[in-house]
Amino acid sequence: MMMNNSLKSLCKVAPGTVIKGKWHKYEYTVIKELGFGANGIVYLARNANQQVALKMSDNAMSVTSEVNVLKAFAKVQGSALGPSLLDVDDWERSGTKISFYVMEFIKGPDLLHFIHQKGSDWMGVLFLQLLADLADLHKNGWVFGDLKPENLIVSGPPARIRCIDVGGTTLKGRAIKEFTEFFDRGYWGLGSRKADERYDLFAVGMIMLNTAYPKRFTKTTGGINQLLPMIKQKPELRKFELVINKALSGQYQSAEQMRMELLHVLQPASPNGAPRVKQAPVKTQGSVGSRTKSRQSQVRQKKKSGLFETCLIISAITFIYFLYIYMQVL
Amino acid sequence: MRTGTLKQILLITDGCSNQGEDPIAMSALAKEQGVTVNVIGVMEQDVIDDQGLKEIEGIALAGGGVSQVVYSQQLSQTVQMVTRKAMTQTLQGVVNKELQQILGGAKTMEDLPPEKRGEIMEVVDELGEAVELEVLILVDTSASMKHKLPTVKEALLDLSLSLNARSGSNRFSVFVFPGKKTEVEKLLDWTPRLESLSSIFSKLTTGGITPTGPAIQEAISYFQKKRSLRSLLSRDDEQFFEESV
Structure with a gap:
C-alpha cells in the first residue's frame, strides 16, 4: 500500500533473471523475493555459488543513501549489527536504469x-x-x-x-x-x-x-x-x-x-559484579570495550579515577595558592 | 550552495474535484513558480475510483511532487514520508543542476559511477537537514472527508513533530476547501508550529463541493503575498488565527 505502483512493476523480477551490473560487470541470478520496503524490493540471488541479498530500487538516491550507511557500519569496529556490503551497481533493463546494491544474506528467524x-x-x-x-x-x-x-x-x-x-x-x-x-x-x-x-x-x-x-x-x-x-x-x-x-x-x-x-x-546473584560497575561514572564506561566487562577493565577504571583525583587536588591547591598571592599583591 | 526556501503545497483529498479550474493545470502553474505540489489520497474502506486516482497522480506529476494513496490509519506516516521525499527530490534537482555546471553536458548524479554518488548524497542529506521549508497544507473538507478529519489533524501534528526535528526552520500554513463562504478558506497563517490546529480543527464544518483547482491557485498566490513587509516583520511570531473560524 505504501509503495508506488510504478516502483513495484519496475523492480518486479522473475526468479531466474540474470542481473548484470553496468559498472562492475558482476552477474547475479535471482532466486526469489525476500521482501519489500518503502524504498525497494529485496531479492535472494546467487553469484558464483554464494547466496547474497540484492536490493533494487528505481530511486538511485535511496540506494546511495543506504549504501552510505552500510559503509559507515563497516567502519564501526567489531560490530556485526548490519549486513556487510558487497557491491553497488546499476542494471539497465529495457532502457530504464535500476540501481541496486548487494549485501551479505543473513539467514534466520526474526x-x-x-x-x-x-x-x-x-x-x-x-x-x-x-x-x-x-x-x-x-x-x-x-x-x-x-x-x-x-x-x-x-x-x-x-x-x-x-x-x-x-x-x-x-x-x-x-x-x-x-x-x-x-x-x-x-x-x-x-x-x-x-x-x-x-x-x-x-x-x-x-x-x-x-x-x-x-x-x-x-x-x-x-x-x-x-x-x-x-x-x-x-x-x-x-x-x-x-x-x-x-x-x-x-x-x-x-x-x-x-x-x-x-x-x-x-x-x-553476583554481589561484586554488575551493580558496582553501575555506580561508576558513565563516561569511563564508554571508553572501555562494551561486550565483556572483565576484572581488568575495572582495575583500569580505578587507576583512571585515581589519576583524576590527583589532578583535581593539584589544581585546587594551585588555585588557592594563586588566590593567596593575588590577595597579597592587593 | 544556496537553495533558498523550499516551497511545497500538500494536498489532502479523497476524490475528484468538481468545480472550477483544472487542478492539474493549476498544479503545473505552481511548479512554474517554484512551488512543488504533493498529493495524498485518503481512503476509508472504500477505494478511490479510477478518475480520482488519475487526478491525484496527475496533480503530483504536473506539480513536480509525490503522490500516495493510503488508508486513513497510515496517514501520519505517509504525510511525513511524502513531504520528505518531495524535499529530497527537489534538493536533488538543485544539486544536479550544480553538477551539470561543474561537469558540463547533461550529466546528472545517475551518470556518475556508484562510488562517487555517495559523497553527493551526503550533500543532499545535509541540505535536507538544514534547508528552510514552507509547507502550505490544503485540506479537502467536502462531506465525504468528515470522519477522516480527526486523522488528518493527527497526521499534521505528527508532520510538524517530524519536520521540527530538523535543524532548518519550518513554516506551515493550513487552508481548507470548500470554505464557509468562499471556495478556499485560511485556517492558520504561517507558523512554525502546528499545535494550535487542535482547537480549530474540531470546529470545522464539512460539506459541499470540491474545488481543488481554485484551491491550488489560491495557495500559490498566498506564497507570494507572504513576501510583503508585514510578514517579514512577523517572521518569528507565534501564529495568527483567522477570526472567521
Missing part, C-alpha cells in the same frame, strides 16, 4: 519468532547483544532510527542478533529519517524525532513490550501513562519492568548504561 520458538530465556541474551551493538554504533556518531523486530534477525548458531534494514540510520543530531510508529517515541508523545541515543533505547524498550504483545496495540492516550500499565499487565515482563520503564521515559543516557542494568536484572 526476533519475535526466535524468542517464541526457543523460549524467553533467550530474550535477555539477545537484548544484551543488541545493546552492545547499539553502544558501538552510538559511539561512532550514528543512531539506528528504525529499530523494530521485523528488521532484527537471529542468525546462527551460535545465536547472534543482526539487523537487515539499515535504511533509517541517521547521524546524531539530525532528524530521524525513517521510523515505525509503534517504536517511535514521537508517536507516543515521549520525545522529539531528533536522533539521539535515547531514541534507539526507547525503541528497544518498545521491542521488549512487543515480545509480550505480538499483535502490538494502538495509541489511546499515549504517553508513559498508557505504556506503564501495559508492562505491568504481563507477568513475563515484570522482571524487566524497571529497565523498560527507564528506557521508555528516556532515563538512560547510553546503551551501555541500559545494558548494565539489564545484565543486573538477569544476573542479580
